[in-house]
Amino acid sequence: MSESGQDPELDRLLHAALGGMTPQEALIAASRADAENAEEKAAAIARNRERALKLLAALEKSLG
Numbered sequence: 657m658s659e660s661g662q663d664p665e666l667d668r669l670l671h672a673a674l675g676g677m678t679p680q681e682a683l684i685a686a687s688r689a690d691a692e693n694a695e696e697k698a699a700a701i702a703r704n705r706e707r708a709l710k711l712l713a714a715l716e717k718s719l720g
Contacts, residue, residue, distance in 0.1 A: 674682045 670679075677685065
């Protein structure tokens with residue numbers, strides 16, 4: 657019997673779909689990618705907030 661409890665052909669297709677990773681390795685990789693995306697998103701939010709504050713300050717200064 658195969659690793660997944662199915663036929664060997666299905667296991668081969670699953671292995672190929674996962675890029676040679678085990679299902680556990682694929683889950684770990686996806687989790688790491690999600691964490692990196694969250695960090696990038698937080699950094700972008702901080703940059704946008706800083707830009708918005710600078711723009712607001714410039715507008716307030718120009719309006720006197």
